[in-house]
Structures are given as structure tokens and as C-alpha cells.
Amino acid sequence: MNRICQSLLRPSYRIPAALNGGASASAATTPGSILCRFFAADAATGAAVDKATMDKLVRTNKVVVFMKGNPQAPRCGFSNAVVQIMRMHGVQYDAHDVLQNESLRQGVKDYTDWPTIPQVFIDGEFVGGCDILLQMHQSGDLIEELKKVGIVSELLKAEEAKQQDDKAK
Amino acid sequence: MSKYDSKYLEEKLKRELQTEYVSVTDESDGCGGKFSAVIVSPAFSGKTLLQKHRLVNSTLSEELKEIHAFSQKSYTPEEWEKVKAQ
Numbered sequence: 001m002n003r004i005c006q007s008l009l010r011p012s013y014r015i016p017a018a019l020n021g022g023a024s025a026s027a028a029t030t031p032g033s034i035l036c037r038f039f040a041a042d043a044a045t046g047a048a049v050d051k052a053t054m055d056k057l058v059r060t061n062k063v064v065v066f067m068k069g070n071p072q073a074p075r076c077g078f079s080n081a082v083v084q085i086m087r088m089h090g091v092q093y094d095a096h097d098v099l100q101n102e103s104l105r106q107g108v109k110d111y112t113d114w115p116t117i118p119q120v121f122i123d124g125e126f127v128g129g130c131d132i133l134l135q136m137h138q139s140g141d142l143i144e145e146l147k148k149v150g151i152v153s154e155l156l157k158a159e160e161a162k163q164q165d166d167k168a169k
Numbered sequence: 170m171s172k173y174d175s176k177y178l179e180e181k182l183k184r185e186l187q188t189e190y191v192s193v194t195d196e197s198d199g200c201g202g203k204f205s206a207v208i209v210s211p212a213f214s215g216k217t218l219l220q221k222h223r224l225v226n227s228t229l230s231e232e233l234k235e236i237h238a239f240s241q242k243s244y245t246p247e248e249w250e251k252v253k254a255q
């Protein structure tokens with residue numbers, strides 16, 4: 001598995017032009033970074049983001065991550081772990097930095113009744129934090145969950161390509 | 170900083186969740202802000218991964234207000250046997 005992971009950390013991911021157009025979204029542009037839209041601060045302060053807003057936020061993409069820092073510069077080991085897992089699976093996702101927005105930080109915690117950040121949503125459903133994502137990654141369940149929403153994991157593709165190779169030999 | 174230590178957390182989890190095995194490690198060099206835990210309890214039976222973690226979070230809801238980082242691996246006794254065999 002490690003060999004597969006390493007082979008996926010190649011600098012071949014590119015950002016489609018369509019993703020670069022959003023007003024509040026800035027896409028990753030560094031070479032080797034994974035496809036992802038990063039939503040920076042709207043500098044909101046005051047009350048926690050309400051449920052109706054959260055309902056929309058968690059559905060802006062098939063996979064949405066609330067984290068500390070952004071995917072290019074995570075500012076917490078647990079958030080970093082989630083970013084690395086997403087990268088290995090080649091998942092395109094939306095990321096929100098809760099450190100830039102206290103209302104969002106409290107809003108997402110209230111929304112899920114979950115005490116910690118990062119928090120990962122697939123198809124609008126709360127999946128879990130770092131521990132759960134790591135465990136799903138290790139068990140293979142993450143590949144299955146991604147498949148349900150039409151995302152084919154890069155790890156699965158690599159596995160299948162390897163099987164094809166083996167057959168051909 | 171928190172006023173909790175590994176032993177306190179282990180005893181609380183053991184008491185509340187009737188754990189068959191519980192091991193809490195202080196990863197904060199003693200300041201009590203960061204722990205990781207392995208928890209084995211029949212209370213997890215039939216629960217999804219998310220539900221297991223929620224059960225632990227709610228058991229330690231007061232403590233987690235002060236503990237900055239808490240990482241858990243939560244297993245049913247059956248799952249734990251498989252993990253140990255690996």
C-alpha cells in the first residue's frame with residue numbers, strides 16, 4: 001500500500017480552469033497540490049453560523065472539509081492528516097479554514113455536535129474527524145464511501161491498473 | 170492545560186463504558202492537553218464508527234472542554250481480537 005501511496009504523490013495534478021473562477025474560492029496553484037477549492041475568511045464575527053447556512057456549506061461539493069489552516073498550509077497535525085488522506089485518494093474537495101472565522105468554527109461544531117476540528121462531510125453527511133477518516137482509509141471503507149458519491153479513488157485506480165498489469169504478465 | 174491525567178480518563182472510561190481494555194496515553198508531556206486512547210468495550214457493539222466515537226465523546230464531554238487534542242481507537246471485543254491478531 002505504501003508503494004501505491006508514494007506513486008500517487010507525483011506532481012501531475014492540475015487545476016481545471018472552471019474552478020478558478022469563483023469569487024470567494026481560490027484554487028490551489030502550487031505544483032503537486034491536489035485539486036481543491038479553498039474558501040478563505042469572510043471575516044465574519046459574532047454569532048455562530050446558523051443551521052440553514054451550514055446545510056448549504058456542507059453541500060457545495062461532494063466532499064467538504066472544515067479544517068485549521070488551508071490544504072497548502074494546514075495549521076494542525078490532525079487537519080494535515082486529513083489533507084494527506086484526501087491527496088492520496090485524489091479527492092477534489094472544498095476546504096474551509098475555521099481559524100479565519102470563529103463563527104464558522106462554532107457553527108460547524110454546533111451543527112454536528114462534534115467537539116473537534118477537522119470535520120469531513122461526504123455528500124452533505126458528516127463522516128467524522130481525523131481518527132475516523134484515518135480508520136476508514138486503512139480499512140478501505142473510504143474508497144467505498146467515495147464510490148457511492150461517484151468519486152473513484154486514485155488508490156483504487158492504481159490497484160486496478162496493477163491487477164491489469166499482473167494479468168498481462 | 171487540563172487537570173486530567175491518563176489514569177483518571179482510563180478509570181472514567183472503564184466505569185462508564187465497562188471497557189474490557191482501555192489504555193490512555195498522555196502525549197502532552199504532562200500538561201494534560203493531549204491524549205490518545207485505545208478503548209475496547211461491548212457498548213460499541215452494533216454501532217457505526219461515528220456512533221462509537223460519539224459515545225466516547227459524550228462520556229468525556231466535560232473533560233474534552235479542557236483537553237485540547239483527544240485521539241481515539243474504539244473497538245468492540247470482537248474487533249479488538251482481530252486487531253491484536255494482525
